[in-house]
Amino acid sequence: MADFPILVTGGAGFIGSNLVDTLLARGYSVRVLDNLSTGKRENLPADGRVELIVGDVADAECVRQAVSGCRAVVHLAAVASVQASVDDPFGTHQSNLIGTLNLCEAMREAGVRRVLFASSAAVYGNNGEGQAIDEDTPKAPLTPYAADKLASEHYLDFYRRQHGLEPVIFRFFNIFGPRQDPSSPYSGVISIFTERAQKGLPITVFGDGEQTRDFVYVGDLVDVLVQALESPVVEEGAVNVGLNRATTLNQLLEAIGEVLGGLPAVGYQAPRAGDIRHSRANNARLLQRYRLPEPPTDMRDGLARLLGL
The missing domain is CATH 3.40.50.720 (NAD(P)-binding Rossmann-like Domain)
Incomplete structure (x- = not known):
């Protein structure tokens, strides 16, 4: 090979x-x-x-x-x-x-x-x-x-x-997962939230936090x-x-808080241009063609691995 x-x-x-x-x-x-x-x-x-x-x-x-x-x-x-x-x-x-x-x-x-x-x-x-x-x-x-x-x-x-x-x-x-770079202003929301939570820094959410993503x-x-x-x-x-699961950013923050044992202050600002409100995958074709782990990696388990816990 x-x-x-x-x-x-x-x-x-x-x-x-x-x-x-x-x-x-x-x-x-x-x-x-x-x-x-x-x-x-x-x-x-x-x-x-x-x-x-x-x-x-x-x-x-x-x-x-x-x-x-x-x-x-x-x-x-x-x-x-x-x-x-x-x-x-x-x-x-x-x-x-x-x-x-x-x-x-x-x-x-x-x-x-x-x-x-x-x-x-x-x-x-x-x-x-x-x-x-x-x-x-x-x-x-x-x-x-x-x-x-x-x-x-x-x-x-x-x-x-x-x-x-x-x-x-x-x-x-x-x-999401290990090696996402939270220092980049364009990084994924999970890596930015987790880094700031670990450091005890305030977290900013663009929008009301009820927008959903499929992680x-x-x-x-x-x-x-x-x-x-x-x-x-x-x-x-x-x-x-995707996993056909909708998770709000507020739910994500709650999960991060559970993994770390608490959260710093969370503030909310206006949504950013081009941001999509709701996103959830119908993954029937994925499941038809490929094998996903059963069950897929849980959000909290994935966060713990990302955080090295």
Whole structure:
């Protein structure tokens, strides 16, 4: 297996580095392409089977070099922030759509077929609010981030039909777990809340806290990604990655307080532009195609692992 690595773009980041650990444990070698804008070298193990290329998916030549000789690709690299895309649509477009197109072209040229793509529940916008969102829910991107993710899906489908790529498109809902970077202003709400709670610093909630999200522990997601890499067959159609569970931010704060034994002061401010009110996945297709841990990792167990408790 080690002769032909798996390429993980964004592999030094939160989800990518957790995936790298699991791939190594399963006997694969791994090539990581990461510009280290949010990823960290220290997230990657000191293992001879890991090759790190410091570069950007927006650089077509760099992507060609990274894809060459690989058996498959997991494309996680992105500016994974709604707010960043609102602030800088052009800059995020280079990473989030041009990067995907560069990858598709490099795979076509190199004859690499299997690619897993991290899309997002953001493609649905506010459609399906108050009910479980299935993959056929109308798409209504509210931000450049969401528009780039949806456009990437269309490009991947084109390369499937025209050039025989085998894309597996996953629409991530809210993934959480160890190595989320709370220092980033664009980090996930769980890592920001937990860091501030651990330090006893006030917590700010944008909105009334009754907005809901469908949280999935990163280890459960990684299990699904490995199954998709190893599956002999690729079925068409994007797949929601969620648990069909709606958790309010206020409930999340309550769970953090239970794990830590208390919370600092919590304040509320106006909602941010582009934020979605309610988000919950209909995950019937996910459960049909892949195995989730039974039961999936509980919120409190996942928080304890994130906090190292």
